[in-house]
Amino acid sequence: xxxxxxxxxxxxxxxxxxxxxxxxxxxxxxxxxxxxxxxxxxxxxxxxxxxxxxxxxxxxxxxxxxxxxxxxxxxxxxxxxxxxxxxxxxxxxxxxxxxxxxxxxxxxxxxxxxxxxxxxxxxxxxxxxxxxxxxxxxxxxxxxxxxxxxxxxxxxxxxxxxxxxxxxxxxxxxxxxxxxxxxxxxxxxxxxxxxxxxxxxxxxxxxxxxxxxxxxxxxxxxxxxxxxxxxxxxxxxxxxxxxxxxxxxxxxxxxxxxxxxxxxxxxxxxxxxxxxxxxxxxxxxxxxxxxxxxxxxxxxxxxxxx
Amino acid sequence: xxxxxxxxxxxxxxxxxxxxxxxxxxxxxxxxxxxxxxxxxxxxxxxxxxxxxxxxxxxxxxxxxxxxxxxxxxxxxxxxxxxxxxxxxxxxxxxxxxxxxxxxxxxxxxxxxxxxxxxxxxxxxxxxxxxxxxxxxxxxxxxxxxxxxxxxxxxxxxxxxxxxxxxxxxxxxxxxxxxxxxxxxxxxxxxxxxxxxxxxxxxxxxxxxxxxxxxxxxxxxxxxxxxxxxxxxxxxxxxxxxxxxxxxxxxxxxxxxxxxxxxxxxxxxxxxxxxxxxxxxxxxxxxxxxxxxxxxxxxxxxxxxx
DNA sequence: TTGTTTGATGATCGTTGTTCATGATTGAAT
DNA sequence: ATTCAATCATGAACAACGATCATCAAACAA
Numbered sequence: 001x002x003x004x005x006x007x008x009x010x011x012x013x014x015x016x017x018x019x020x021x022x023x024x025x026x027x028x029x030x031x032x033x034x035x036x037x038x039x040x041x042x043x044x045x046x047x048x049x050x051x052x053x054x055x056x057x058x059x060x061x062x063x064x065x066x067x068x069x070x071x072x073x074x075x076x077x078x079x080x081x082x083x084x085x086x087x088x089x090x091x092x093x094x095x096x097x098x099x100x101x102x103x104x105x106x107x108x109x110x111x112x113x114x115x116x117x118x119x120x121x122x123x124x125x126x127x128x129x130x131x132x133x134x135x136x137x138x139x140x141x142x143x144x145x146x147x148x149x150x151x152x153x154x155x156x157x158x159x160x161x162x163x164x165x166x167x168x169x170x171x172x173x174x175x176x177x178x179x180x181x182x183x184x185x186x187x188x189x190x191x192x193x194x195x196x197x198x199x200x201x202x203x204x205x206x207x208x209x210x211x212x213x214x215x216x217x218x219x220x221x222x223x224x225x226x227x228x229x230x231x232x233x234x235x236x237x238x239x240x241x242x243x244x245x246x247x248x249x250x251x252x253x254x255x256x257x258x259x260x261x262x263x264x265x266x267x268x269x270x271x272x273x274x275x276x277x278x279x280x281x282x283x284x285x286x287x288x289x290x291x292x293x294x295x296x297x298x299x300x301x302x303x304x305x306x
Numbered sequence: 307x308x309x310x311x312x313x314x315x316x317x318x319x320x321x322x323x324x325x326x327x328x329x330x331x332x333x334x335x336x337x338x339x340x341x342x343x344x345x346x347x348x349x350x351x352x353x354x355x356x357x358x359x360x361x362x363x364x365x366x367x368x369x370x371x372x373x374x375x376x377x378x379x380x381x382x383x384x385x386x387x388x389x390x391x392x393x394x395x396x397x398x399x400x401x402x403x404x405x406x407x408x409x410x411x412x413x414x415x416x417x418x419x420x421x422x423x424x425x426x427x428x429x430x431x432x433x434x435x436x437x438x439x440x441x442x443x444x445x446x447x448x449x450x451x452x453x454x455x456x457x458x459x460x461x462x463x464x465x466x467x468x469x470x471x472x473x474x475x476x477x478x479x480x481x482x483x484x485x486x487x488x489x490x491x492x493x494x495x496x497x498x499x500x501x502x503x504x505x506x507x508x509x510x511x512x513x514x515x516x517x518x519x520x521x522x523x524x525x526x527x528x529x530x531x532x533x534x535x536x537x538x539x540x541x542x543x544x545x546x547x548x549x550x551x552x553x554x555x556x557x558x559x560x561x562x563x564x565x566x567x568x569x570x571x572x573x574x575x576x577x578x579x580x581x582x583x584x585x586x587x588x589x590x591x592x593x594x595x596x597x598x599x600x601x602x603x604x605x606x607x608x609x610x611x612x
Numbered sequence: 613t614t615g616t617t618t619g620a621t622g623a624t625c626g627t628t629g630t631t632c633a634t635g636a637t638t639g640a641a642t
Numbered sequence: 643a644t645t646c647a648a649t650c651a652t653g654a655a656c657a658a659c660g661a662t663c664a665t666c667a668a669a670c671a672a
Contacts, residue, residue: 002386004310005660006630019619032661039660045393045586051619054644061392068385072378079374080308086367087351280351310627325650338630340651357650360639371619 004076006040009033010048010058014066017055029224051065052281054131069107080153088119088283096125098134099144100194103245108147115284145281146272147205147288158275160285163292167204168257170232170239170246175256177238182259185213191300192237194228197221204267205240209260229255236269240265244296269304310382312346315339315353316364322488323361327354366408374461386585399468400429401590404440404449409531414453417533418595421590443525443581450565451587452578453594455510464581464593467608469598473571474563476538476545476552479563483544491519498543500534503527510573511546515566535561546571550602574608 005026011020012289023033041048045227048062050166058066099108112124127143137143151159168184169183177187188210200206211215222228229249232239243250250257259265271288273281292299311332318328318339329339347354354368364372405414418430433449439464443449457465475489483493494516506512516523526543528534535555538545549556549563556563565571577594579587598605 002310002382002389004308020617028660029662030619031621031663036621042583043586044389045583046389046651054618059391064385064388064392068381069634071381075374075377076308079370082370083350083352083367086370130315277348277351280349326648334629335631336650337632337652342628344651360649362650 002040002065002068002074003107005036007065007072008042009036009229010062011073012066013037013049013056013062014058017057019049030142057146079152084279084282087280095122095145096127096143096258098127098137098146099147100134100146100202102198102223103242104269106225106245107292107295110161110295114291115287118287135272138272144282145275148270148272149267150202150270151270156275159270159272160291162172162271162284162285163296163299164268164302165242165244165296165299167240167260168243168246168265169205169260170229170241170250170255170257171233172233173253173256175235176301177258177260178256180258182264183259184244184263185209185215188217188238189215190217192218192220194220194231194237194239196228197223203240204265207262210267214243242267243298266300307349308346308371310379310567311342311437313371313378314354315346316340316368316371317379319343319355319362319368320364320414324364325362326516333370354431355578377500390588391585394425400431400434401451401587402431402449402512403445404433404452406440406452406454406508407528409548410453410575412531412551413598415578416601417594420597424593441578444578451590453502454576454578456508457576457578462581463578465576465578466588468575468577468591468595469576469602470572470606470608471548471550471602472604473513473566473573474549474552475566476535476547476556476563478539479559479562483546483564484562488495488568488570490567491515491521494523494544498524498526500526500528500537500543500545502534503529509546510571511566512546515571534564544612548573549604553603571587 003274008026009022012025013019016022016025019034020030022029026033028144037049044061048065049060050057050059066102097112097258099105103117108126116122116124122147127137134143134148135152138146147162148159155186169177171177180187182234188205193205193210200211203266209215218237220231222231225245226240228241229246230241232255233249237245238261240258246255246257249255271281271285313334313423315328319325319329322328322331325340325343327338329336330338343355350367352363352367354371356365356368403414405411405508405566414432422430424429433443438448440452440454441458442461445451446461447491453467453468475483475493477483483489486493494511499511501509506517524543526537527566528537531547531551534545534547537543537553538561539555545552552561552563557560577587577591598604
């Protein structure tokens with residue numbers, strides 16, 4: 001039977017004149033689209049694509065489908081858009097947010113305020129303290145949205161990227177490493193790393209820089225961002241935090257920021273949600289993005305994901 | 307994401323005002339439709355159906371979808387119809403037909419002639435003799451269509467019902483049982499059953515009447531329908547054949563026909579095909595139906611299946 | 613020819629949709 | 643109220659389908 005995906009496929013084929021390109025256009029592999037096309041052709045016992053010359057052209061049967069696609073797809077998209085709009089008015093009765101990232105409160109609060117302003121009836125909540133696996137809370141139904149930095153793809157969970165940010169090394173003014181343009185893993189050897197009280201694998205610096213280089217610095221922890229910065233300033237060690245988390249203290253010269261590695265250490269923050277809830281959370285996520293870019297400095301658009 | 311099935315569901319819901327009725331209308335169980343509805347509602351975080359009073363009514367969001375459905379579905383159906391039409395012109399280069407039913411040749415030949423007249427370029431073939439499992443030929447790609455009387459649902463095979471027919475007992479004029487209005491299983495005891503040379507389970511009389519009653523008559527076989535009728539007429543035993551297979555001999559009084567059981571023993575003939583080929587064979591099947599009803603007497607429309 | 617790009621195909625895996633079995637609700641009738 | 647019937651919802655299990663991976667075959671350019 002004809003499905004919407006077939007119409008999208010035909011449209012993509014017509015516009016690109018190539019199976020591979022069409023596949024990319026509908027976010028599928030070339031193989032998937034080829035199978036899809038083959039199945040539809042076999043189903044009707046018709047050829048839809050004239051493969052004899054490049055660029056590929058649709059056969060009359062293909063053209064007929066293209067016509068249907070042009071009439072149908074805008075209609076479906078419009079309905080979808082309207083439903084999303086209605087959904088955002090209806091506002092989820094409760095939106096419980098779990099946060100893994102310790103420094104995220106700084107921008108999450110303004111974001112929540114902004115959302116509350118748009119939809120006063122929305123009931124926003126922050127759940128629990130810092131739970132080790134916020135994604136589990138989603139699956140258990142104890143939270144509706146989680147902000148995480150390492151998307152491990154679990155079934156039933158969808159991730160929407162929020163923004164890319166740089167994790168910088170923070171050190172006290174006058175620190176021996178202060179003259180470096182950027183720090184390397186080796187520079188951390190013998191230093192004390194001051195961080196939130198979380199396991200190693202939750203820290204990007206450790207995971208992506210120090211452990212690969214075999215560097216295991218001493219660790220010291222503090223709950224609050226300001227406490228960490230205070231320890232750094234009083235020369236108890238180095239910290240590695242998102243640049244925006246320490247922005248004001250950096251500007252005041254209270255601490256110094258240095259990139260980690262020549263390119264800097266970049267990470268991406270994601271909003272995680274139950275995938276069954278589809279696009280219901282989309283409007284909150286866009287508020288999240290908007291306020292993040294308005295509030296934080298030095299963050300960038302995430303790559304990929306339309 | 308919105309799918310065509312969702313649009314069909316909404317339309318059915320709007321027109322029936324009931325989940326169960328809508329489910330039946332789209333050939334699904336009530337459970338399936340309820341799940342489908344629930345998933346769509348969760349996806350958008352919207353209620354589509356006002357369940358507070360009967361008959362059920364669509365919410366505004368549901369109405370919006372209904373609007374899309376009314377615009378989209380006719381368009382899709384039209385495209386599908388046009389593709390089917392084109393497919394029937396393009397005619398399958400070869401249509402190889404396997405027949406399980408021995409007496410089927412009588413009406414299959416006129417059907418094939420009729421189809422050939424419509425589409426001269428179609429290449430029709432009858433495959434092999436009477437193979438035990440014609441459906442296997444389909445899966446092996448050695449045939450494209452099979453005519454069978456007992457649809458065993460195998461994956462990848464689709465059955466389209468052709469017609470219902472009565473299997474009658476045939477006996478010689480003046481036979482001791484000739485005065486009965488209809489025969490029962492017990493009447494077969496001690497008689498010789500004359501049939502095609504096929505295993506027991508392929509004979510509907512044995513399968514559905516005699517075996518359940520524990521009656522095991524003597525068996526005698528003949529290859530051709532006329533040979534069986536000749537044996538019956540010369541008092542070598544009874545036969546049980548489709549009424550239409552012996553129609554002319556019955557009319558001439560060469561043999562007598564009696565119903566089996568009070569209601570008669572009815573069976574249905576099906577066209578079997580690879581389901582991946584979808585509707586490509588549909589036009590031939592409709593020719594099959596048409597000529598069968600034109601050629602054969604005493605057959606009926608099959609129940610179910612739109 | 614060789615190398616490169618593009619499309620096709622088979623196997624496999626995960627997701628999704630459907631059904632079955634059952635529980636919860638609703639409305640009507642006693 | 644209580645019971646009964648009808649209707650809808652839900653959880654578990656299964657089957658089917660769609661997508662991907664890993665190749666292979668074919669077309670085109672150098």
